[in-house]
Every structure is written in structure tokens, then in C-alpha cells.
Amino acid sequence: MKSKNHLLFLFLVFLSLSSAFLSKKTKHHKPCKTLVLYFHDIIYNGKNTANATSAIVTAPPGYNLTILAGNFHLGNIAVLDDPITLDNNLHSKPVGQAQGLHMYDTKNTFTAWLGFSFVLNTTEYKGSINFIGADPILVEERDISVVGGTGEFFMHRGIATIMTDTFEGEVYFWLRVDIKFYECW
Numbered sequence: 008m009k010s011k012n013h014l015l016f017l018f019l020v021f022l023s024l025s026s027a028f029l030s031k032k033t034k035h036h037k038p039c040k041t042l043v044l045y046f047h048d049i050i051y052n053g054k055n056t057a058n059a060t061s062a063i064v065t066a067p068p069g070y071n072l073t074i075l076a077g078n079f080h081l082g083n084i085a086v087l088d089d090p091i092t093l094d095n096n097l098h099s100k101p102v103g104q105a106q107g108l109h110m111y112d113t114k115n116t117f118t119a120w121l122g123f124s125f126v127l128n129t130t131e132y133k134g135s136i137n138f139i140g141a142d143p144i145l146v147e148e149r150d151i152s153v154v155g156g157t158g159e160f161f162m163h164r165g166i167a168t169i170m171t172d173t174f175e176g177e178v179y180f181w182l183r184v185d186i187k188f189y190e191c192w
Contacts, residue, residue: 038165039191042132044125045172046089046105047097047181050075055178061087064108075177079118080111091125095172095181103127109142117144121151125184127158134158136186138167147171153186164190 051059053073063072067082076083086108090101107123118141125136135158140151153165165188174180 038187040188042186046091048089060089081114083111102129134160136160162192163188
């Protein structure tokens, strides 16, 4: 009797595992929600205190906190509190703030590691969206992960496609962030 139960148990395990693997077909998911926002970053350079929205807080030895380091900025970490708008105009009414950091982490090309949140507080959007990932800056369109959120975006997950719309030297740039949520609660 034990061997029959054991055999039945193994058969059921095999059946459940095989059905799980067979049901894993490649799916082309459609986003449950999309959103396009722009964030504008003005790095403090020692002369723009009134307008700066981010600041270098760590620099490699021999560099200061007002100019990004040479050698692809390796070792610089900047914190940000950037305005977010619905279009690419810095002077448009902000719908929130991008708060977090970007860390330059490669010595042979321009790339950064990003960790930030969009904190939104308007009649249209309330809550935060959290982002994390590598940003190969020289790639025209690059993806970072949307790892969660609060308020209207509670537990939302997905992908944000980032595009650098423009940059002015190493002080000002704005990014177009095309957010596609694939998990919405």
C-alpha cells in the first residue's frame, strides 16, 4: 500500500511540474497603465546655487564637489531633487519631484547606477514611483526597473524607458521617462 501511495504521489508531482512548464509560453504583455514624464537635472557647479536641483556628494581623490570627475566621472555620486513635468519645458508647472541619487560606476564609458523615486502630488497623480537600475548614458533608449510605488501607484511594477532629450555641458540635462506598468494593483 505504501508503494502505491508513493507512486501516486510521484506521479502527481510529475504531472503538476510538467503542466507548469508547458503553461509557460512566451507572452507579450500589454501594460496596465502608461505614463510619460520629464525630469530636469541641474547639477550644482559652485556658481548656480539658486537653480541647482542636484549636487555631487562624493568625488574621487583629487576632485572636488563642484565639477564631475574626469575618467567618465567614476566615483562621483550625486543626490537629486529634480522637478518633474508633463513636457520637456523646465519652466512648465511641476507635477512632482524626482528624489534619489545617481552614481557613476564605470571607468571606460559613461554609465551610471540610478536609484530614485518620482514623488507626485497633483490632482491628477498622487503617490510615488520607485526606480532602480543601470543607465548606459550613451545609449539612446535604455530601460530601468520600476520596482514599486505608493498611493495611486501602490505595488506597481514595470519598465521605464529613459531617453536623454537634451543636455547642456555637464550641468543641465532633462530625461524623457516613458513608464509602462505591467503589474497594477
